Amino acid sequence: MAGASDRGPDHEFIVIGAGLCGLYALHRLLETGRDVIALEAHPGLGGTWYKNRYPGCRFDSESYTYGYSFSADLLQEWDWSEHFAAQPETLRYLNHVADRFHLRRHIRFDSVVRSAVFDDHTSTWTLELGDGQRLTCRFLLTALGLLSAPMKPRIPGIQSFRGVSFHTYDWPEGLDLTGKRVGVIGTGSTGVQIIAELAGRVAGLDVFQLKPNWCAPLNNSPIGAEEMAHIKASYDEIFARCAETPGGFIHGPDRRPFHEVSREERLALWERLYASPGFGIWLGNFRDILLDEDANREFSDFVAGKIRERVHDPVTAEKLIPRDHGFGVHRVPLETGYYEAYNHESVRLVDLEETPIVEINETGVATSAGQFDLDVIVYATGFDAITGSYDRIDFRGRDGVKLRERWADGPTTYLGALIAGFPNLVMLGGPHSASVATNFPRAIETSVDWAAHLFAHVTDLGCNRLECEPGAEKEWTQHIQDLYQRQLLRKAKSWFTGYNPNIPGHDRTRYLIYTGGAPRYRRELDEVAGDGYRGLVFSSPGEVPHLTSTACQREGEQRMRGVEHD
Numbered sequence: 001m002a003g004a005s006d007r008g009p010d011h012e013f014i015v016i017g018a019g020l021c022g023l024y025a026l027h028r029l030l031e032t033g034r035d036v037i038a039l040e041a042h043p044g045l046g047g048t049w050y051k052n053r054y055p056g057c058r059f060d061s062e063s064y065t066y067g068y069s070f071s072a073d074l075l076q077e078w079d080w081s082e083h084f085a086a087q088p089e090t091l092r093y094l095n096h097v098a099d100r101f102h103l104r105r106h107i108r109f110d111s112v113v114r115s116a117v118f119d120d121h122t123s124t125w126t127l128e129l130g131d132g133q134r135l136t137c138r139f140l141l142t143a144l145g146l147l148s149a150p151m152k153p154r155i156p157g158i159q160s161f162r163g164v165s166f167h168t169y170d171w172p173e174g175l176d177l178t179g180k181r182v183g184v185i186g187t188g189s190t191g192v193q194i195i196a197e198l199a200g201r202v203a204g205l206d207v208f209q210l211k212p213n214w215c216a217p218l219n220n221s222p223i224g225a226e227e228m229a230h231i232k233a234s235y236d237e238i239f240a241r242c243a244e245t246p247g248g249f250i251h252g253p254d255r256r257p258f259h260e261v262s263r264e265e266r267l268a269l270w271e272r273l274y275a276s277p278g279f280g281i282w283l284g285n286f287r288d289i290l291l292d293e294d295a296n297r298e299f300s301d302f303v304a305g306k307i308r309e310r311v312h313d314p315v316t317a318e319k320l321i322p323r324d325h326g327f328g329v330h331r332v333p334l335e336t337g338y339y340e341a342y343n344h345e346s347v348r349l350v351d352l353e354e355t356p357i358v359e360i361n362e363t364g365v366a367t368s369a370g371q372f373d374l375d376v377i378v379y380a381t382g383f384d385a386i387t388g389s390y391d392r393i394d395f396r397g398r399d400g401v402k403l404r405e406r407w408a409d410g411p412t413t414y415l416g417a418l419i420a421g422f423p424n425l426v427m428l429g430g431p432h433s434a435s436v437a438t439n440f441p442r443a444i445e446t447s448v449d450w451a452a453h454l455f456a457h458v459t460d461l462g463c464n465r466l467e468c469e470p471g472a473e474k475e476w477t478q479h480i481q482d483l484y485q486r487q488l489l490r491k492a493k494s495w496f497t498g499y500n501p502n503i504p505g506h507d508r509t510r511y512l513i514y515t516g517g518a519p520r521y522r523r524e525l526d527e528v529a530g531d532g533y534r535g536l537v538f539s540s541p542g543e544v545p546h547l548t549s550t551a552c553q554r555e556g557e558q559r560m561r562g563v564e565h566d
């Protein structure tokens with residue numbers, strides 16, 4: 001495969017993706033005078049917030065913890081209208097950021113990357129786009145998103161349905177559901193938001209539930225002018241708070257040992273959390289709830305009681321209570337009126353554990369209990385999470401090694417940022433990074449800033465190639481697996497553990513996320529950088545990197561030491 005021409009690569013940097021992460025990477029690199037473009041598959045920027053346009057789509061991070069923190073001016077000029085903003089507002093925000101920082105002209109839209117191949121001789125990447133165009137770059141950065149590879153279910157006859165059907169990621173613009181019989185398959189965070197929004201507004205709503213999730217109230221409310229002014233005056237404290245919590249939210253765990261707190265005190269805390277906005281119920285709860293089976297069971301019973309209170313029909317209520325996992329072990333969907341949706345006469349819950357889907361046919365969904373005729377089927381069946389968007393691009397590293405094959409049993413990374421054998425490729429918010437299980441913008445700012453410092457280091461050394469040592473990758477991947485063992489989530493079957501019923505081979509734990517919390521992840525990154533980027537080798541295209549130390553690295557380090565001594 002041909003690499004860069006004699007003039008060198010087309011660009012120093014290419015960022016794949018112009019969502020929340022890609023936009024920040026673009027800004028950060030442009031700010032330091034780098035030659036960079038972003039390639040975006042869709043006609044507009046915003047990634048997740050561009051694509052997810054289903055009714056009810058909104059944050060469950062506090063809006064004011066979700067915005068970028070890098071610009072005080074930006075923080076002061078943007079007003080959020082609600083504590084948990086809806087999708088159109090977030091998309092407007094991201095477009096504002098792109099215009100405010102003149103990023104749009106550096107983004108190439110409708111540019112689907114089909115393959116990315118590394119040329120060992122020139123140390124460049126060659127990207128092939130959907131239209132056959134090729135582009136080369138020295139450094140390739142991936143900002144592919146965690147949940148950008150939608151998955152429809154594998155159900156016989158799915159193609160034969162004559163009505164309208166789509167995955168939630170591709171909600172048709174302007175779709176009018178008035179008077180329609182709608183079926184929703186899937187009850188994760190997305191399905192839960194849609195079901196609550198559609199209940200009572202369509203002629204009939206059939207919810208096809210494989211397994212229930214533990215959901216909790218979002219408790220959203222508007223932000224008035226006075227409150228927004230207060231938020232603006234408090235941004236330093238808000239971001240300092242986010243920086244110290246494991247999840248990167250304003251909610252930090254209650255570290256009192258669960259068993260040493262009286263039952264009355266526990267109940268008082270739980271009542272307060274259930275009535276409070278956001279993820280406090282999950283992340284501001286006793287830490288032991290996510291580590292200790294007994295603590296988890298007691299709190300799960302508390303939430304089950306709430307479900308029974310909110311759902312009028314006791315049989316339906318029982319079907320909505322998870323039996324296979326405790327609260328917080330899967331990603332908790334936050335909801336507004338989800339349980340009350342089932343009190344509408346026009347809403348039916350179909351329990352697929354009792355009566356599985358047999359097929360989808362021309363007129364609707366057939367389960368073992370009978371036929372459900374529908375006008376519209378919504379597949380709220382989630383994503384090939386985290387690694388799916390990597391698998392959809394044909395990445396080839398040194399010696400033509402295919403990433404898809406390297407990762408067949410699960411990802412292997414160093415720091416969630418680098419992959420052995422894939423030089424000059426830096427993942428931003430990739431698998432094994434903290435961005436996966438935390439407040440995404442807070443985590444990607446960490447990843448992008450770290451990468452920007454890494455590139456400055458490469459330049460200071462006078463090298464233009466970086467690569468991680470296989471041993472460092474092995475150690476980090478083991479570290480990720482060890483961290484899981486402390487948590488109850490290790491037993492879960494959800495996208496947090498790489499489980500997906502629709503993908504062959506994804507029926508066992510694939511260690512995808514860094515579960516040590518954002519502060520520890522930041523510390524680990526900083527230590528590696530402070531240690532001269534331990535585990536990384538820097539070189540120049542002419543040199544053969546022996547994965548120990550190279551002439552370029554040695555000379556660069558000597559020169560830098562000299563500069564320090566002067």
Ligand code: NAP
Nearest residue numbers: 058059060153186187188189190191210211331380381382
């Ligand atoms: P998800 O959490 O993976 O949920 C997919 C749902 O589809 C599950 O209920 C799953 O059942 C069901 N399902 C999968 N295959 C099926 C099949 N063949 N037949 C029947 N049901 C099937 O996906 P999601 O709801 O799109 O959410 C993904 C993530 O996106 C969330 O966890 C969250 O991180 C993010 N999100 C965030 C927000 C927000 O910020 N407010 C909103 C939406 C999504 P099982 O669980 O039994 O497998």
